[in-house]
Amino acid sequence: MMIKTAIAGASGYTGLELVKLISNHPKASLEAVTSNSYQGKAFTDIFPSMRGFESLVCTPFDAVALSSKVDVVFLALPHKVSMAFAPKLIDQGIKVIDLSADFRFDDAKAYESVYQPHTAPKLLEESVYGLCELNRDRIRSARIIGNPGCYPTSILLPLVPLLKEKLISPQGLISDSKSGVSGAGRSLSLTTHFCEVNESFGPYKVGNHRHTPEINEVLTKAAGEAVSLTFVPHLVPVTRGMVSTIYAQTCKNVAENQIREALNKWYENEPFIRILPPNKFPNISHVKGTNCCDIGFHLEPESGRLILVSGIDNLLKGAAGQAVQNMNIMFDIDEEAGLDWVQTPL
The missing domain is CATH 3.30.360.10 (Dihydrodipicolinate Reductase; domain 2)
Known part of the structure; x- marks a missing residue:
C-alpha cells in the first residue's frame, strides 16, 4: 500500500526537496501540492527542473478536500502559519509533519519567547519532536511531528x-x-x-x-x-x-x-x-x-x-530528508526508503 501525501507550501526550497523525495519514494505518492502564492499554476512552472517528473497544479489549502486524498501532509510553511493549518488536518484524521517551528517545543512559553502566542497549545503538548535517531519510539505512534530545525x-x-x-x-x-x-x-x-x-x-x-x-x-x-x-x-x-x-x-x-x-x-x-x-x-x-x-x-x-x-545538508537532513525519514517511521516502513541515494552531483 502506498502512503498518500500532500505538501502545503510546496513553492519554497524545502517544498521542492520534498517533491523530489516523494516523487522518487518507492512507498509514497504525491497527491497534492498547495501554495497560496501560486495557486492554479503548474508546479513545473515554478520549478522547471521537475518537468517530466511531476504534473501537479498548485491548489489552495483545504483540509476537508485533502481528507479524502491523503494520509499525511507535510507543512512546509512559514513559522506562525502552520499552527493554523495543523489542527484542521488532525481533525480530519490526517497525520502532520510540520517543518516550521510551531510544533517543536514542549513548552508553549519557550515558543512564545521567540515567535508569538501559540494558537494550538493542546496540539503542541501532543506533538513529538522529530529528531529521528533520538526519538524514534515516540515518533512511531505520533499524529503530529515537529520536524527539527537545521x-x-x-x-x-x-x-x-x-x-x-x-x-x-x-x-x-x-x-x-x-x-x-x-x-x-x-x-x-x-x-x-x-x-x-x-x-x-x-x-x-x-x-x-x-x-x-x-x-x-x-x-x-x-x-x-x-x-x-x-x-x-x-x-x-x-x-x-x-x-x-x-x-x-x-x-x-x-x-x-x-x-x-x-x-x-x-x-x-x-x-x-x-x-x-x-x-x-x-x-x-x-x-x-x-x-x-x-x-x-x-x-x-x-x-x-x-x-x-x-x-x-540543511535542506535534507536539516529539513525535507528528515521529514521523509519521520514519515517512514510513522508508517512503519523501511526508514531508508526514498533516502538511500545521493541526489546532488559534484
Whole structure:
C-alpha cells in the first residue's frame, strides 16, 4: 500500500526537496501540492527542473478536500502559519509533519519567547519532536511531528549522546555554525541577494537566533539540568550545506576512546549518522545531497576540551530528508526508503 501525501507550501526550497523525495519514494505518492502564492499554476512552472517528473497544479489549502486524498501532509510553511493549518488536518484524521517551528517545543512559553502566542497549545503538548535517531519510539505512534530545525539537528546529534552519558559538562558549550544561503528560504531579502552574499562571510543574529531556545530545551532534557550554550550562526556563500563546530569541556578523566565508544554505541546502527575515523572531519561537499549527518571530533588532552564537528545538508537532513525519514517511521516502513541515494552531483 502506498502512503498518500500532500505538501502545503510546496513553492519554497524545502517544498521542492520534498517533491523530489516523494516523487522518487518507492512507498509514497504525491497527491497534492498547495501554495497560496501560486495557486492554479503548474508546479513545473515554478520549478522547471521537475518537468517530466511531476504534473501537479498548485491548489489552495483545504483540509476537508485533502481528507479524502491523503494520509499525511507535510507543512512546509512559514513559522506562525502552520499552527493554523495543523489542527484542521488532525481533525480530519490526517497525520502532520510540520517543518516550521510551531510544533517543536514542549513548552508553549519557550515558543512564545521567540515567535508569538501559540494558537494550538493542546496540539503542541501532543506533538513529538522529530529528531529521528533520538526519538524514534515516540515518533512511531505520533499524529503530529515537529520536524527539527537545521541548526538544531547539526548541534543536537553530536551533543545529546555525550550529555546523556555524562561525558561532557552541560556548561560552557559553544557552537560556531555555518549555513548555506538556502537556509534563509526563497523569499526575497536584501541579505541574501547575490551581491550581498557572494565573496562574503560573517555571523548574523548573534545572541538572539530563534533556534537557540529549541536547542536549549532538548539539551536540558538530555543533561537532566540547565545547560549553557553560546550559539553563533554564520552565512557562507554556498547554496546548501551546514557545518557546526562545537566546543565542550569533558568531565574529569574522560579519554578520547570513551567519546568514540559513546558515539558508536548510540549511532552504530543508524544508516544516516556517520562517525568519521580519527583525524577526519565533515565537509559540506561530503553531505550535500544526502540525508546523512557526519560527525568528527578531536579531544585536546591537556585542556580536556572536546571539539566536535558535524556536517549536514540543511535542506535534507536539516529539513525535507528528515521529514521523509519521520514519515517512514510513522508508517512503519523501511526508514531508508526514498533516502538511500545521493541526489546532488559534484
